[in-house]
Amino acid sequence: DVKVTQSSRYLVKRTGEKVFLECVQDMDHENMFWYRQDPGLGLRLIYFSYDVKMKEKGDIPEGYSVSREKKERFSLILESASTNQTSMYLCASSFQGRGREQYFGPGTRLTVT
Amino acid sequence: QKEVEQNSGPLSVPEGAIASLNCTYSDRVSQSFFWYRQYSGKSPELIMSIYSNGDKEDGRFTAQLNKASQYVSLLIRDSQPSDSATYLCAVIFIAGGTSYGKLTFGQGTILTVHP
Numbered sequence: 001d002v003k004v005t006q007s008s009r010y011l012v013k014r015t016g017e018k019v020f021l022e023c024v025q026d027m028d029h030e031n032m033f034w035y036r037q038d039p040g041l042g043l044r045l046i047y048f049s050y051d052v053k054m055k056e057k058g059d060i061p062e063g064y065s066v067s068r069e070k071k072e073r074f075s076l077i078l079e080s081a082s083t084n085q086t087s088m089y090l091c092a093s094s095f096q097g098r099g100r101e102q103y104f105g106p107g108t109r110l111t112v113t
Numbered sequence: 114q115k116e117v118e119q120n121s122g123p124l125s126v127p128e129g130a131i132a133s134l135n136c137t138y139s140d141r142v143s144q145s146f147f148w149y150r151q152y153s154g155k156s157p158e159l160i161m162s163i164y165s166n167g168d169k170e171d172g173r174f175t176a177q178l179n180k181a182s183q184y185v186s187l188l189i190r191d192s193q194p195s196d197s198a199t200y201l202c203a204v205i206f207i208a209g210g211t212s213y214g215k216l217t218f219g220q221g222t223i224l225t226v227h228p
Contacts, residue, residue, distance in 0.1 A: 031214045043157075043201070043218045050213045058215075090156055100145055100205060100214040104156040 002027045004105035006091055012111045019078040021108050023091030029103075030096040032074035034058075034066065036087040037107075043090070049074055050096060081112045116140075117204050119219035128228050132189040136202030136219055139183070146178055148187045149201040151221065157201055161187060192226040199223050 007022035023032065033048040035058075045058030047066040055066050063085060067075045074093075078085055088109050092102040116139040126132045134148075145164050149157035163169045163176040163185065175188040185204075189196055202219040 033215075042220045045215065048213060048215060056213065094214045096214060101147065101159050101162050102203075102214070102216055103159060104149075107156045 002093075002103040004091060004093055004103055006089075006105040006108050008108050009106060010109050010111075012113065013078075013081050014113055015082060017081050017112075019081050019110065019112075021076040021078075021089055021091075021110070023074045023076070023093075023105055024072055025074075025091075025093040025103075025105075026072065027093065027095075027103070028071065029093035030071070031094045031100070031102075032068065033092045033094075033102065034064075034074065034076045035090045035092065036060070037090060038087050046076065081110075083112050086110060086112045117202055117217050117219040119200075119202050119222045121220055121222060123223040123225050125225045125227060126192050128192060128194060128226055130192050130226075132192045132196065132224055132226065134187040134189075134200050134202075134222050134224065136185045136187075137183055138185070138202075138204050138206075138217075140206055142207045143180070143183075143204050144207050145205040146176070146185045147203040147216070148174075148176060148185075149203060150196075151199045151201060153198075189224075192224075194226050194228055197224060197226050 004025045034046045049068040065077045091105040094102040148161040151157045161176040163178045169176045173190045177186045199221040201221045203216040
């Protein structure tokens with residue numbers, strides 16, 4: 001079974017704090033993705049990575065950065081958290097070839113106060 | 114702008130009926146098509162993938178793809194209350210010869226199966 005894990009299910013941070021969200025997959029997937037999901041806005045891609053140390057901006061990268069030092073691990077960083085970054089954050093991974101099905105982690109519900 | 118569109122619903126069907134969920138997409142240069150199920154407060158779960166025109170069946174689920182009409186659907190036979198969830202349609206579009214496997218999601222259709 002594919003397993004994607006995220007470091008926290010729930011997280012509460014204060015405005016201005018630096019926040020790290022971590023994602024680990026055990027399927028040797030090349031691609032990894034970070035999304036946020038908000039009511040009425042659906043799933044929006046923040047960043048993705050197709051290889052170690054490689055990253056590409058998604059649709060809403062502002063206010064976020066990412067790090068991928070190892071193939072299995074992809075981190076999302078909020079340099080200075082703001083209240084409009086309160087959201088559900090979802091990590092996913094997939095192979096580059098084959099069907100490219102994305103498998104999601106359980107999500108982190110982040111609240112910034 | 115490549116888009117994936119779904120009727121947001123809610124779609125309400127009685128237990129045992131067939132639920133039909135529809136999705137259209139705006140661009141012909143597409144590669145792969147997926148259906149995800151998402152329960153409230155949970156993450157999306159992949160339930161079907163389809164890559165070529167026609168039907169693909171897996172248990173009570175059937176995905177149908179018509180690339181000429183830019184249309185993909187999901188049929189759920191013998192619907193159960195446990196099928197009540199939001200169903201997300203997702204497409205991999207190809208741009209500039211590559212896609213990196215990026216998914217474009219629809220807004221999702223809320224399905225309610227009532228006893």
